[in-house]
Amino acid sequence: MKRSVTLTINGAARTVEVEPRALLVHVLRDDLNLTGTHIGCDTSQCGACTVLMDGRATKSCTVLALQAEGHAITTIEGLAAANQLHPLQTAFWEKHGLQCGFCTPGFIMTAVDLLEANPDPTDEQIRHALEGNYCRCTGYQNIVAAIRAAADALRQTRASAPARPSPALIAPSVGQPAAAGV
């Protein structure tokens, strides 16, 4: 018996028919094709499925899709606006804060929430905030460095200009072809 649920996903209203038992993460991945949100466990430990729900980092495996009715959900796909990376995305790239990348969207979404609440966290505070996110590749060191770098970048932009930050453009996957002449 499916039921209808309406959510705001990355700024746009979406209505989907779901089984009452469907988890938000399954609806995001299977019905809305937002596969950047990952599933790494079945006990709400790993945090790979973390999204923002009304701006707060939330494990989308712990929320029934029906519970998300009327709420605003931001996934990793919605973070880079107009092809411009969010400062956290830039920082994870620059600080080598990822290897296989599977946990990365969850870490980035958790860090967005952290830096909203605490714009200048210590390393210890960052590590504490990451309690609910597991990474098996990096050993966390570069993730902490990335979040610290993003915090610095965000504070600087907020201090110097009211406009949105100007992070690096996403690199094209293939560079410019060389000029060819015979």
Next chain:
Amino acid sequence: MATLFGSGIKRREDPRLITGAATYTDDVKLPGLTYAAILRSPYAHATITRLDVAAARRAPGVLAVYTGADLKERLVPVPCAWNVPNCDLKVPPHPQLAYERVRYVGDGVALVVAETRAAARDALDLIDVEYEPLPAGVDPEKMAKPGAPTLHADVPNNIAFTWIVAGGDAERAFAEAEVRVKQRIVQQRLAPTAMEPRAAVASYNRGTGQLTLWATSQNPHIHRFLCSVMLQLPEHRVRVIAPEVGGGFGSKIPVYADEVLVALAAMDLGRPVKWTEDRSENYKATIHGRDHVEYVEMCGTRAGKITGLRTTVYAGLGAYASTVGPGIPTILHGLIYSGPYAIPNIHGTVYGVYTNGTPVDAYRGAGRPEATYLLERLMDLYALESGVDRIELRRRNFIPADKFPYTVATGITYDSGNYEPALDKALAMLDLGAFRAEQEKARTQGRYLGMGLASYVEICGSGPSQVAGAVGLGGGQYDSALVRVYPTGVVRVYIGGKPHGQGEETTFAQIVADEFGCPVENVEIVAGDTETTPQGWGTYGSRTTPVCGSAVKVAAQRVKEKAKKIAAHLLEANEADLEFKDGKFSVRGSPGEGKSFAEVALMANVAWNLPPGVEPGLEASAFFDPSNFVFPFGTHICTVEVNPDTGEIKVLRYLCVDDCGPHINPMIVQGQLQGGVIQGLGEALQEIVVYDDDGQLLSGTMMDYAVPKASQVPSIETAHTVTPSPVNPLGVKGTGEAGTIPAAATLVSAVCDALAPFGIRHIDKPLTPARVWAAIQAAGGTPNGASGNGKEAAR
């Protein structure tokens, strides 16, 4: 133009990963997709007395249900691909779904395919199975003894093999030695826990007979080969695609029953089928690592010259021989027993033992962390017994730098090495004198600090294919690259390896961009699809950069040789007079005139004006088979504080000095080491797969299996020495496993140093607070020389 080799440029794979645009296997969606779920045994050992799937077959949305009986005539059993020779290895049949008997918790019993994921899972509950439990055991030592429950009819005492490594005369060395130490060591079972669970999507075209299998694989060509064997399909009808792979650490090397089941179902139904394990399933059904019970001993002189090493190892294989399982505790373990030391007499006996546990296979380091751990524990014990300082003991036994290439007693030849500078550098980073003073002062305050170290050598970069064949591996160990230059001068490189986090899309692009003098953005590395990539053997064993990277280098050089011929023709010059600088061919002495690489690429591809006899196109492939393995090495040091009242350990500093030859991308090397060390510290401090006495898995979720968290681990201080390898054109050695290999030995050494006043010499990992506290209590509970009643009075 500055060289890119040696530059820590940002990774080229990252933009898709940080934006959610990457495609992992579970992200693959196809028209008409169906979903599979697997019913797994809840018993470690049982006879299936009744299996009724009728209700499941009738359930809404269910398309098919398979049992072991349905499949046993249709599928070749899951093969073992490392049949280690000269050890009487017995490999009993491993059916994709168990029939008659289940042999571990997680053994597959039935497969359901349904219209939705939920319908498939619901239908599992409708399958009626009656089990008659049988006696079970998971301890490899106990399971090898007479009277233990037997798993397989043709394997007496569950002993799959008895493998011996011997060099020199260990018996005589021990008889004549002045100092002997011995220790029983347990190296616990670990769960690799790649963050991405395993998954498979299969699609079959009945018209062409073509099967396409998306799979979480570190080695798609091995998957293609073994799936074609199991399904009895011609190999060219099987295409395996490993898309984005979310970590492996060895657990995605094996070819599993599950992947073949999905393929078979897709062929039967004519619709694509997807299966994705959940984490609880992963802990049961994806391979585990380590699982040794070891009796080890070392002997030598009072002056600290080690003369002999002897081991007896019970290596748990789990219920079946996994893809490369038998090779891990033998070839990858026993052959490296000498470590960085010249030990003239070595004898090891390894029993491979079937147990009622999940199959054991390669987990990061695979055999070499176990070897390093037992060797370094013995070195510390020998130092205590002989009175020779443990740092000095290592120095006295290092293979001297002028002896390379050096053949150790186990018969393998180390390519290059210079061990003392790495040790010296690590000690300098620590400031040992200052630490000892702090430790002394702390002890007077009732605080216990310790310093531990481990030196290691690993064998990796596998390897000469001839050697692989000689040691029973059912495949080659060369690797491959195809470098294709497009008319506009941009380049795609198709490789036989399958990186899954190690960054070779960046490092290999650096190699090629250097060769062609082009921007790194002009080079794309393509991996993972058997349809487009040349035959290769995958990414594991720290082999991709030394072996596949060398193939990339050689193929790029071949392309450049052809480009040079064309450039000479276009410039109407002799090839011998040309030089290549900043991406341009020109006649030496007239740098103004010239042809850029892109100009040559265009001409090669349009072929309007080529030298006589030169074919159009600009591409080349290479299959690189190294002349030897590579042997990275280093020394790790860590300092800890142990709270004797609670057994808690705080890692104060962790320093590593590793030598993997020259770094193509230092940022990536550092990342590999940081992550590797933390995995090793997880092994040392908290990770353990726990079964009860009946083989019931107690650590079956992430709530129970203690993967290290950010708040639990230290930052790692990394440094390097650089000793190039002579066996590949890049001079590189592997670095994917280097962090893990000595980490557990280093940490345990530090804790034992901290607890030396309590008379503690060894504690089996993982050093959980409970274990450390218990060890302190067992040792008497009070430090020597402290006020109080001393050791004896505490109990």
